[in-house]
Amino acid sequence: MTPVEMSANLPEIPPTVATGTPAAARSLSIFQKRVRKFRALKRGYYSFLLIVAAYGLSFFLPLLVNNIALAVRYQGHWYFPIAQYHPAATFGQQTFGEPDYRALSQTFHSEKSGNWVLLPPYPYSPTESLLDLPGDPPNPPSWQHIFGTDDRGRDIFARLAYGFNVSLSFAILVLVISLGLGGTVGAVLGYFGGKLDILGVRVIEIWSSLPFFYTIIIVSSIVVPIYLPERNLVLQPSFWLLIFILTAFDWMGITYYLRGEFYREKTKDYVAAAIAIGATDRSIIFRHILPNSLTPVVSFAPFMVVANIGALVALDFLGFGLPAPTPSWGELIGQGVDNLTKWWLVFFPLAAMFITLLLIVFIGEAVREAFDPKEYSRLR
Amino acid sequence: MTGYFVRRFLLIIPTFIGITMAVFLVMNFVPGGPVERQIMRYRMAVATEGGVSGGGTNAEIPQEALDEMRRYYGFDKPVYTRYGLWLWNVLHLNLGRSYVYQDPVWDVIKARFPVSLFLGFSGFFLSYLVCIPLGVFKAIRHGSRFDLLSSLIVFLGYSIPGWALGTALLVLFGGGSFWSIFPLGGFRPSDWEYLNFFQKVAAQIHYMFLPVLCYTIESFATLTILMKNSLMENLGQDYVRTAYAKGLTERRVIFVHALRNSLIPISTGLGSEIGLILAGSFLIEKVFNIDGMGYLGYTSILQRDYPVALGILVIASLLLLVGNILSDMIYVIVDPRIRFK
Numbered sequence: 122m123t124p125v126e127m128s129a130n131l132p133e134i135p136p137t138v139a140t141g142t143p144a145a146a147r148s149l150s151i152f153q154k155r156v157r158k159f160r161a162l163k164r165g166y167y168s169f170l171l172i173v174a175a176y177g178l179s180f181f182l183p184l185l186v187n188n189i190a191l192a193v194r195y196q197g198h199w200y201f202p203i204a205q206y207h208p209a210a211t212f213g214q215q216t217f218g219e220p221d222y223r224a225l226s227q228t229f230h231s232e233k234s235g236n237w238v239l240l241p242p243y244p245y246s247p248t249e250s251l252l253d254l255p256g257d258p259p260n261p262p263s264w265q266h267i268f269g270t271d272d273r274g275r276d277i278f279a280r281l282a283y284g285f286n287v288s289l290s291f292a293i294l295v296l297v298i299s300l301g302l303g304g305t306v307g308a309v310l311g312y313f314g315g316k317l318d319i320l321g322v323r324v325i326e327i328w329s330s331l332p333f334f335y336t337i338i339i340v341s342s343i344v345v346p347i348y349l350p351e352r353n354l355v356l357q358p359s360f361w362l363l364i365f366i367l368t369a370f371d372w373m374g375i376t377y378y379l380r381g382e383f384y385r386e387k388t389k390d391y392v393a394a395a396i397a398i399g400a401t402d403r404s405i406i407f408r409h410i411l412p413n414s415l416t417p418v419v420s421f422a423p424f425m426v427v428a429n430i431g432a433l434v435a436l437d438f439l440g441f442g443l444p445a446p447t448p449s450w451g452e453l454i455g456q457g458v459d460n461l462t463k464w465w466l467v468f469f470p471l472a473a474m475f476i477t478l479l480l481i482v483f484i485g486e487a488v489r490e491a492f493d494p495k496e497y498s499r500l501r
Numbered sequence: 502m503t504g505y506f507v508r509r510f511l512l513i514i515p516t517f518i519g520i521t522m523a524v525f526l527v528m529n530f531v532p533g534g535p536v537e538r539q540i541m542r543y544r545m546a547v548a549t550e551g552g553v554s555g556g557g558t559n560a561e562i563p564q565e566a567l568d569e570m571r572r573y574y575g576f577d578k579p580v581y582t583r584y585g586l587w588l589w590n591v592l593h594l595n596l597g598r599s600y601v602y603q604d605p606v607w608d609v610i611k612a613r614f615p616v617s618l619f620l621g622f623s624g625f626f627l628s629y630l631v632c633i634p635l636g637v638f639k640a641i642r643h644g645s646r647f648d649l650l651s652s653l654i655v656f657l658g659y660s661i662p663g664w665a666l667g668t669a670l671l672v673l674f675g676g677g678s679f680w681s682i683f684p685l686g687g688f689r690p691s692d693w694e695y696l697n698f699f700q701k702v703a704a705q706i707h708y709m710f711l712p713v714l715c716y717t718i719e720s721f722a723t724l725t726i727l728m729k730n731s732l733m734e735n736l737g738q739d740y741v742r743t744a745y746a747k748g749l750t751e752r753r754v755i756f757v758h759a760l761r762n763s764l765i766p767i768s769t770g771l772g773s774e775i776g777l778i779l780a781g782s783f784l785i786e787k788v789f790n791i792d793g794m795g796y797l798g799y800t801s802i803l804q805r806d807y808p809v810a811l812g813i814l815v816i817a818s819l820l821l822l823v824g825n826i827l828s829d830m831i832y833v834i835v836d837p838r839i840r841f842k
Contacts, residue, residue, distance in 0.1 A: 327516045330825065331523075332817040335783075335798060339810065340527055342802050431662050435784055438664075439799065454668050458788060461685070464678040467668050471661070478660035 158491040165487020168480040172289075179286035186279045188246040190222040192239040195229075245276040247283045247448040259456070259463045269465040272456050277465065281473045283448035288477070291364065292429035296422060298368045303375030304418070308406050310376070311383025318380075329373050334435070340366050341441035360443060367432060371425065375418060382414030420493040423485030427478050434474055450474050502833065502840065506826065513822045518588070520818050521811065525584050528807050540567075574600070591815060597808035601801070606812040610794060616688050617793035620782055623709065624716025625774055628724055631717065633767065636728025640763075641755060643733060651725075658722030664784035667715040671788065674711065683711050686790030712789045716782060724767070731763040738762075765836050772828030775820055 149157070160166050184191065184203065193200040195212050202222065209220035226238040245251065245266070251274045254260045258274035268277035310321045341363065386392065387410060395409050436442035437451025438458075450470040457467030571577040575586070590597060596606035639648045674682040684690070690704050735741065736759050744754045783795020790796075794813060801809035833839050 323512075326512075327519045330516050330818060330822050331520055332814065332821055335814065335817060336524065338799070338802055339524055339814075427659070435662065435664065438784070439787065454665065457672065458668050461672055461675055462678050464672050467672045471665055471669050474665065475661050479656060482656055482659045 155491045158494075159487055162487040162490055165483050165485075165490070168483035169487070172477075172480050172484065175285065176289050179282065179289070182282055182286060183241075185241055186243040186245065186247070186282050187241045188222060188244055188249050189219070190225070190238045190240050193222075193225070193237075195236045243279065243282075245279045247275060247279040248446045249276075250274040251276065259460060259466055261463075262465055268469040269463075271453060271466060272460065272463075277453065277469055280448040280453065281450065281470060284450045284453075284470075285473065285477065287360075287443070287448060288430050288433055288450060288474075289426075291360070291433050292426045294364050295367045295371055295429045296425050298364065299371040299375055299425070300418065300422070302368065303372030304379050304411075306372070307376035307379030308383055308411060308414075311380035312387055312402070312406050312410065314384070322380075325373050325376060328370075331370075333370050334432075337366055337370065337432075337436065338439065338441050341436060360447070363433070363436070363443060367429065371429070374425075378417050378421075379414060382417065383410055386410045386414050416492050420489040421485070423481050423488055427481050427485070430474070430478060430481075506830065509826045509829070513819075513826075516822060517815075517818065521588070521591075521815065522584060524811065524814055525587065526580065528810070529580050529583075540570075587811070596812040596815065599801075599806055599809045601804050601806045601809070606808045609809055610797065610812055610816065613792060613794045613797050616791060617782065617786070617795065619688075620709065620712055620716060620786070620791065620793060623713045624719075624782070627713060628717045628720045629767075632721060632724035633728050633764075636725045637732055637755075637760065639725070639729045640732035640736065643729075655722045655725055658718055658725075661718070662784075663715040663717075663719035664788050666718055667711060667785055667788040670711050670715070684708055686788075688791050688793070712785050712791060715785050715788075719785075724770075727770075728763070728767055731766050732759060735759040735763045765832070768835050769828050769832045771831055772824045772826070773821070775824040775827065 159169075178185075183189075187203070190200075190202045193202060193207075193212065200207055200211070202220070207220065209216045209218060212220055212225055214220050214225065222238055222240060223244055226240055229236040229238055250258075251260075251266075251270060252258070254266075254270065254274065258270050259272050260266065260270040260274070262269040266276050266278065268281065270276055271280065306321065310318045383406075392405060392409060395405050400409070433442060433449075434451035434454070437449040438455045440452075440455065442451055443449050450473060453466055453470040457463060457470075460466055568577065575583055578586075587597070594607075596610075598604065599606050599609050602609050635651060639651055642648050670683075671685070673679050675685045684707065687708060689708055690696075693701070693704065696704060732755075736755070738759075741754060741759055744758045745751075749758075782793065783799055785791070786793045786796040787799055794816075798810060798813040798817075800806075801813065
């Protein structure tokens with residue numbers, strides 16, 4: 122959706138003069154105006170910046186929250202374990218496999234031999250079981266493990282941080298795929314109409330009468346890896362399978378919206394003009410009508426992200442979600458319900474989910490206000 | 502219009518067949534079905550009885566026994582035959598026999614009906630009872646301090662699913678680490694039969710307080726905002742201006758003229774609520790260990806108890822389908838402008 126097209130298609134909006142030098146004055150497109158309005162709604166705009174920043178940062182989590190050292194200075198040599206694997210023997214540790222960098226750091230520190238280890242700021246991995254802590258896991262919050270550990274001794278803060286990335290990535294991917302699929306189907310049904318439309322709506326009707334969550338659980342309980350012989354690939358029940366399942370139910374809402382929008386838009390003059398100059402169906406659908414019919418979709422996209430995160434957490438909670446070692450909020454809540462005396466298993470993941478969803482709801486409110494404003498004139 | 506609804510009811514048939522066929526097929530590809538479970542159980546029994554010398558997992562089940570077992574569970578026939586048989590039985594109101602409980606599926610489900618109905622209806626009434634007045638008040642006092650403050654609660658409702666709130670409430674008030682005010686779960690106390698009427702009422706409220714609260718939260722935000730926006734939209738209409746112009750009191754304009762029309766979108770939700778009453782609460786039932794229909798569905802999937810899982814699907818999807826049609830009917834009744842063809 123380019124701003125130029127939008128302004129071209131909506132001539133009824135009076136051009137406004139942009140603030141700036143008079144020489145550079147030109148009209149603002151409606152899209153630019155909406156973005157400006159969105160930026161003026163501080164609560165939503167700052168929530169948006171916060172979520173984008175946190176999500177961007179979460180891709181660098183291996184550098185921030187991890188048990189693998191960023192850099193090691195050992196006997197005059199530099200090592201960068203975060204980029205390249207070094208066996209424990211390299212640093213004189215008596216174990217096999219990955220060195221214990223936290224222990225190494227302490228050893229070097231007490232030896233005072235000029236060797237040192239640069240650990241990530243929060244030196245625990247989300248999948249590492251810390252069984253050397255006093256007592257049995259789950260361990261309560263302490264200075265080392267600010268949110269405590271779960272029932273397998275894994276650090277909860279680390280799992281929540283990685284879980285944020287997983288949850289948001291999941292929700293956004295489901296949204297994008299649903300938009301693509303639902304958008305295309307809705308556009309085609311609305312634009313061509315007729316028998317195709319009747320048939321399509323019937324199919325969607327059948328599909329949407331499925332008891333949504335119950336069916337998802339039945340499908341997710343498939344735990345068998347599916348072997349695809351021609352591609353020599355084993356399809357594990359995984360992140361992508363779950364995305365596929367959720368998308369299969371999510372796209373219908375978008376289809377309904379876009380179909381309605383297309384029905385309304387296709388009778389307008391600019392479409393007639395496009396047909397008159399001989400534009401192809403594809404060009405009319407995607408270049409002319411689609412940018413004009415995205416408003417309702419844009420304004421409910423944040424709420425779909427909220428719903429997707431909620432669905433993922435619920436599935437993880439029931440044990441039908443992402444495969445086992447994946448850091449997930451719902452799985453922690455599930456552990457908490459089984460260990461009711463261990464309050465930190467429930468409260469911290471709930472807080473993480475709540476804050477994330479609240480910020481996205483704020484974004485959603487602001488987007489709706491900016492893109493689809495409803496002016497209520499109260500008469501007295 | 503009668504023709505429209507007759508067609509809608511007839512459409513239930515292909516929809517129902519589509520839904521059940523899809524799920525039936527999926528269930529047939531899920532490993533760990535009843536036959537596999539029986540084999541596992543047999544092997545474990547052999548392993549424990551025979552001890553170390555018994556040969557453990559090498560014990561093979563004789564082919565005849567295996568065939569017998571397949572026949573017992575109906576797995577000796579191809580999928581489409583089995584689906585046809587199952588559908589035929591469902592048409593005769595026979596949902597089969599549970600693998601786990603060894604009882605007819607209908608009896609197993611029927612026993613859970615009252616529990617889910619109780620939870621569903623009380624949550625449903627409570628949410629309408631709270632949300633409609635709140636939404637109306639927010640609309641009348643749009644922009645006031647009360648509106649802004651209650652909007653905060655609405656935002657909270659949007660951002661936390663009811664069942665998730667339930668886990669927090671359970672930790673807080675279930676006597677784990679903090680206060681011990683409410684029971685840890687369950688539908689009724691174990692000494693239910695010996696209680697007199699008032700004790701029963703008290704016990705039921707005690708047990709159902711948290712679950713019903715969570716159930717209410719689930720639809721709180723959407724319902725309140727729907728009510729508010731709907732009333733605000735109507736208050737800007739010409740007929741409201743006319744009502745004011747002819748000198749009606751504000752109370753009369755709002756509560757007699759505007760409110761009636763703004764209840765239309767709310768009332769259409771009633772139909773689909775019927776489907777949700779039974780199927781929508783199973784996360785809450787799981788959190789609070791309430792042995793209702795939703796929880797039964799969850800455990801039946803876990804235990805691969807196909808007849809029960811399918812039976813619940815049948816009931817839930819039929820309720821959903823009928824509920825949708827009911828929604829449209831209510832729509833026609835409350836809004837005479839609507840015409841379906």
